[in-house]
Amino acid sequence: QNGAVPGEQGKQEKSVKRGNWGNQIEFVLTSVGYAVGLGNVWRFPYLCYRNGGGAFMFPYFIMLVFCGIPLFFMELSFGQFASQGCLGVWRVSPMFKGVGYGMMVVSTYIGIYYNVVICIAFYYFFVSMTRTLPWAYCSNPWNTPDCVGMLDSNLSSRVALNITQLLNSTQKRTSPSEEYWRRYVLNLSDDIGNLGEVRLPLLGCLGVSWVVVFLCLIKGVKSSGKVVYFTATFPYVVLTILFVRGITLEGAVTGIMYYLTPQWDKILNAKVWGDAASQIFYSLGCAWGGLITMASYNKFHNNCYRDSIIISITNCATSVYAGFVIFSILGFMAKHLDVDVSKVADHGPGLAFVAYPEALTLLPISPLWSILFFFMLILLGLGTQFCLLETLVTAIVDEVGNEWIIRKKTFVTLGVALAGFLLGVPLTTQAGIYWLLLMDNYAASFSLVVISCIMCVAIMYIYGHRNYFKDIEMMLGFPPPLFFQICWRFISPAIIFFILVFTVIQYRPISYNEYVYPAWAISIGFLMALSSVICIPIYAIYKVCRSEGDTLLERLKNATKASKDWGPALPEHRSGRYAPVFSPSTESHLEVQPLQPEKGQNEAVAASPMQGSNGSAHSQDSRL
Numbered sequence: 001q002n003g004a005v006p007g008e009q010g011k012q013e014k015s016v017k018r019g020n021w022g023n024q025i026e027f028v029l030t031s032v033g034y035a036v037g038l039g040n041v042w043r044f045p046y047l048c049y050r051n052g053g054g055a056f057m058f059p060y061f062i063m064l065v066f067c068g069i070p071l072f073f074m075e076l077s078f079g080q081f082a083s084q085g086c087l088g089v090w091r092v093s094p095m096f097k098g099v100g101y102g103m104m105v106v107s108t109y110i111g112i113y114y115n116v117v118i119c120i121a122f123y124y125f126f127v128s129m130t131r132t133l134p135w136a137y138c139s140n141p142w143n144t145p146d147c148v149g150m151l152d153s154n155l156s157s158r159v160a161l162n163i164t165q166l167l168n169s170t171q172k173r174t175s176p177s178e179e180y181w182r183r184y185v186l187n188l189s190d191d192i193g194n195l196g197e198v199r200l201p202l203l204g205c206l207g208v209s210w211v212v213v214f215l216c217l218i219k220g221v222k223s224s225g226k227v228v229y230f231t232a233t234f235p236y237v238v239l240t241i242l243f244v245r246g247i248t249l250e251g252a253v254t255g256i257m258y259y260l261t262p263q264w265d266k267i268l269n270a271k272v273w274g275d276a277a278s279q280i281f282y283s284l285g286c287a288w289g290g291l292i293t294m295a296s297y298n299k300f301h302n303n304c305y306r307d308s309i310i311i312s313i314t315n316c317a318t319s320v321y322a323g324f325v326i327f328s329i330l331g332f333m334a335k336h337l338d339v340d341v342s343k344v345a346d347h348g349p350g351l352a353f354v355a356y357p358e359a360l361t362l363l364p365i366s367p368l369w370s371i372l373f374f375f376m377l378i379l380l381g382l383g384t385q386f387c388l389l390e391t392l393v394t395a396i397v398d399e400v401g402n403e404w405i406i407r408k409k410t411f412v413t414l415g416v417a418l419a420g421f422l423l424g425v426p427l428t429t430q431a432g433i434y435w436l437l438l439m440d441n442y443a444a445s446f447s448l449v450v451i452s453c454i455m456c457v458a459i460m461y462i463y464g465h466r467n468y469f470k471d472i473e474m475m476l477g478f479p480p481p482l483f484f485q486i487c488w489r490f491i492s493p494a495i496i497f498f499i500l501v502f503t504v505i506q507y508r509p510i511s512y513n514e515y516v517y518p519a520w521a522i523s524i525g526f527l528m529a530l531s532s533v534i535c536i537p538i539y540a541i542y543k544v545c546r547s548e549g550d551t552l553l554e555r556l557k558n559a560t561k562a563s564k565d566w567g568p569a570l571p572e573h574r575s576g577r578y579a580p581v582f583s584p585s586t587e588s589h590l591e592v593q594p595l596q597p598e599k600g601q602n603e604a605v606a607a608s609p610m611q612g613s614n615g616s617a618h619s620q621d622s623r624l
Contacts, residue, residue: 026225033383045323046347052266079292083569086289098539103289109443196430246328255331274502442525
């Protein structure tokens, strides 16, 4: 009886030290908030309309089923089994820890520029609190003679508009919202190298958004778990309000038809499948390290199989729903301007900060709709930003791993947030948007695909699929369904490889509107992309050199073999092949083992063959 007490004590402390989710809902909401981000609003609807409308849903859902959900489940189960962040889980095969470092580098890049987008949304949110929106008319000091507002009711501008459509080659209508965005908010410079001055209003908003993120993460998942009750659910309220407002406008149906009408001939086009695969891949946040981190705070026996399906499907449903919200209002604007919907459709920052705000100026009480829209963007961004920051902090704290740093976790969070703020400052200069798009296109595109592919191979082929399926069975009580076993071993890696090849073939140098990036900027982009992938071979070489063994082969074997402390974090979950090996002197403890109160019946059964021939049973187990 006495022997059981220290175990109990240790078990209590271990999870208290690291922390857990308050309950299951917090984890699901956090993961939904993480997966559902700005891309669902500003990338998916546009991709869908570009790639054949309703026909695009077909490759999209196929990729979700064969690549999205399996990878999502793999990362959740991986983090939950070991209760470690994206570095600690690589005890499973220490040579591949570079994958964890790669994930951290990617999360750092994304965390820096993502918060700048949130800060621009904050800026628009604050300036919307007026009686007339500042981008409604062409009468401001920053406007040019080319500006034609939709609300300037005097006839001359209408006539001018028709003339400009005839003389499209010479002069293009610019909307007041576009001039507000380019000439006032960004005060855009002419070149990526010409930084100009820092835009102080944006810098202020960047400070605000980092402070918000820091305060929500001040107690780690304990505090962020409470915040997500609001940040993960309220965007759906706003989406629904905007949806109802949107479909009641005239011209809304035209916009939605544009978004949904299937062009089946496009389904044979490889680009459509490539876009579908990469959109699923980036949208779910695979290989960012965040999923592993969030799952690591779960209870050991939590059913993460169910969670992964719920979260992935919610994420994709949100994307489709957001398309209705966006295109109903774009259709209304196109009708008002008397042009085709394709003329007003846009994606990325152009949709969120130019096209949509302009459409909102046409509505009665437009500031209200504008405040709602930007508030939704802020919340969507923050949900992802929480997880990006938590990923970095958890990785650092788990890696150092002593009592002192666990107590000082808040200061680690503060340090990472401060660094993120300072690194984001260049993105608030006049050339900031060029840098932001450079990071968006290069820092987190093909490197994610490489990281994910190597992760799949490492777990399925180096650690071994049989071992991994057994681990999951031990955790969930059932092995992963056959479909997932096949996907993990063959289909998902093949699809990831296809995305990689597709990305390389489809590669076009980046441009922003008419501006073409210079060669030096593109090489910086490639260096950013390489910086995360290069971690993998560098760490692997370092690990092999440090391993024991006389021949290279022996060293490789030792470097890829799971380390001693791989397995469930809490002692009472370490049964079967993770059970501690006893020396003959502790025979007496073995007698007590089945009597320990917290051991389940099945664990007692698992322990019984080990009592007689402890050594042989164990060696047999490890051979499996």
